[in-house]
Amino acid sequence: MTGRKQQETSAVRGSAAPEAGADRPVRAAEGPDRTARNAPRSGPAPVPRGQRPFRGPLRAELTRWFGPVVGATVLVTLLFTMADKADLWLITWISTADHLRTAGLLVGGPLTAAAACWQGGRERRRGTGDLLATMSRTPLRRALLAAAPTILWPVVGYLLTTAVCLVATWRYASYGRPWVSLIAADATALGALGVLGFLAGRVVPWRLAPPLVAVSTYLALGLPGYSESAVTWLSPALEHSYPWDRPLWWCAPVSMMWTAGLAGAALLAYAARRRVTALVPLAAAATAAALLMQLGTEGPWRPDPAAAALVCDDGTPQVCASRVHARMLPGASAALAGLSAKLRGVPNTPARVVESETSAAHETDAEVSGWDTYFRRNRITEPELFALNAAADTAAPRSCPTPDAHTRADDISTAVVDWLAPIPGLDDLPPPPAPLYTRTLTRLRTMPERERTRWLGRYLAAARSCHLDRVTAP
Incomplete structure (x- = not known):
């Protein structure tokens, strides 16, 4: 029994010897593995400096x-x-x-x-x-x-x-x-x-x-x-x-x-x-x-002369707006259509109704203000008041000196303005109008067209030359 156990023990040791020898190549292979572990780990490729995300x-x-x-x-x-x-x-x-x-x-x-x-x-x-x-x-x-x-x-x-x-x-x-x-x-x-x-x-x-x-x-x-x-x-x-x-x-x-x-x-x-x-x-x-x-x-x-340059329609008289308000011109022409119709054929009528305060306006032109007031987003909102401004400068130019006191010419010119550009309900506003104003406005509404045209021609000649004292009632 003892001899048999010694043989088995020697057989086990003999079989273990190759296994121990087989371990040696494995240990020799550990060198590269350790180097790989110590080497920097591979990660995503570095992003160029100009393309790095905003951090910090x-x-x-x-x-x-x-x-x-x-x-x-x-x-x-x-x-x-x-x-x-x-x-x-x-x-x-x-x-x-x-x-x-x-x-x-x-x-x-x-x-x-x-x-x-x-x-x-x-x-x-x-x-x-x-x-x-x-x-x-x-x-x-x-x-x-x-x-x-x-x-x-x-x-x-x-x-x-x-x-x-x-x-x-x-x-x-x-x-x-x-x-x-x-x-x-x-x-x-x-x-x-x-x-x-x-x-x-x-x-x-x-x-x-x-x-x-x-x-x-x-x-x-x-x-x-x-x-x-x-x-x-x-x-x-x-x-x-x-x-x-x-x-x-x-x-x-x-x-x-x-x-x-x-x-x-x-x-x-x-x-x-x-x-x-x-x-x-x-x-x-x-x-x-x-x-x-x-x-x-x-x-x-x-000043910008190009911005103040006038753009005109083909009406009579012409309606002209500055280039910065050129898209308002169709609405302005429509609002002044009634005024243009009443002035058509009348002597001494201004050839143009231009936007006021522009350097391109001449002394012979009638000026109209309120483009930024009566227009909203290039659409006219108060055409009656816009036309009233144009009629006021047509019948009584701003370039004429303002009289110190109220005269009879003021009543006549006011009646002419209200006839050229009437505003609904204006006659009902207080205070009551002057008698000369009422007679002049009534006469302008009832006069024959030829007689009214001749009188308006004489009136515009005196008014635009700043000689309102020569104006006589119709």
């Missing part, structure tokens, strides 16, 4: 709730403000730019400054100022990252509002193009207000600072418009009311340099390591301010 602290700041909410608030507020006065700016490109400037700066500006002021006090409210100061970022970078939401998002809201309004104006504008330079200047001013409001929030440790900043911003933008001094043009929110003008080519860039330089100087003076660098944008802002203050009474606007 700036994205984190911009995607937090406060920035998008401020931008959406500015967008909704400006859209509501513009929609409320759509009939006043859906006329020309320049009127659209004017109302965008007013809404964007006088309405969106205080809102942006107040939101930025609240954002500026964020670290103080959270008590994280000392913690952030230990980070490797410079104070200027930390300030820029914190202020970015209330600078960029309001500008985005303003630009989206501008895009909507420009698309709407495209249907109604008759001449010109969008004033992109003015839009860029307004967007820059809005961003500058965000920077200044943010710095106010950092400096003033008071929870009521945002509303006070909003009120101060509104006053700083609006009050210069009531002044006649040289500092008037330093406010980027000033309106313009003449559709036949155009801005100077350098006005928008200089305005951008003024607002951006002022905001940049304040930011560098607050957060830069070397505050002397603030002198560079401050010098740029001072240079721009000096240029703007040299504009004088005319401001940054100059």
Whole structure:
């Protein structure tokens, strides 16, 4: 039994020896496996620098709730403000730019400054100022990252509002193009207000600072418009009311340099390591301010002869509108059709009825005002009053001196105007008309056509030569 067990044990050992030998190649193969494990793991191919997704602290700041909410608030507020006065700016490109400037700066500006002021006090409210100061970022970078939401998002809201309004104006504008330079200047001013409001929030440790900043911003933008001094043009929110003008080519860039330089100087003076660098944008802002203050009474606007050029119909007399109101011409011709019919064949009748205040009007033309008043989106809304204005200048030109006292010629000319362009219910209005007016108007309605034509010819000859004293009643 003992000999048999020894044989079995030796057989087991003999069979195990090859297995141990078989393990050696496996151990030798472990070298490459360890190298493979220590080698860097294969991952997705690196993305080129220009195609990397937008990541980092700036994205984190911009995607937090406060920035998008401020931008959406500015967008909704400006859209509501513009929609409320759509009939006043859906006329020309320049009127659209004017109302965008007013809404964007006088309405969106205080809102942006107040939101930025609240954002500026964020670290103080959270008590994280000392913690952030230990980070490797410079104070200027930390300030820029914190202020970015209330600078960029309001500008985005303003630009989206501008895009909507420009698309709407495209249907109604008759001449010109969008004033992109003015839009860029307004967007820059809005961003500058965000920077200044943010710095106010950092400096003033008071929870009521945002509303006070909003009120101060509104006053700083609006009050210069009531002044006649040289500092008037330093406010980027000033309106313009003449559709036949155009801005100077350098006005928008200089305005951008003024607002951006002022905001940049304040930011560098607050957060830069070397505050002397603030002198560079401050010098740029001072240079721009000096240029703007040299504009004088005319401001940054100059006449545009091409915009004031007349476009006329083929009627008798011709009805002429400026190029900026060319799409209103069919409605104006229809409103003045009755006046033209009554003046047809009458001697000394003006050859044209032109839009007033245009440089293309002659002294012999009759002028009609109210194109922006009696038209809405190129459609006439009060044709009777529009025709009354044209008849008034036809029968009593504006170029004639106004008498100091009421004369009999006034009653006659008023009767002629009311006959040329009657308004329903005018006779029933108080006070009761003068007897000479009543007799003249009744006579014009009942006179034979030939006799009325001769009398109207004599009347127009005396009236348009400013000799109303020679007028006799019919």
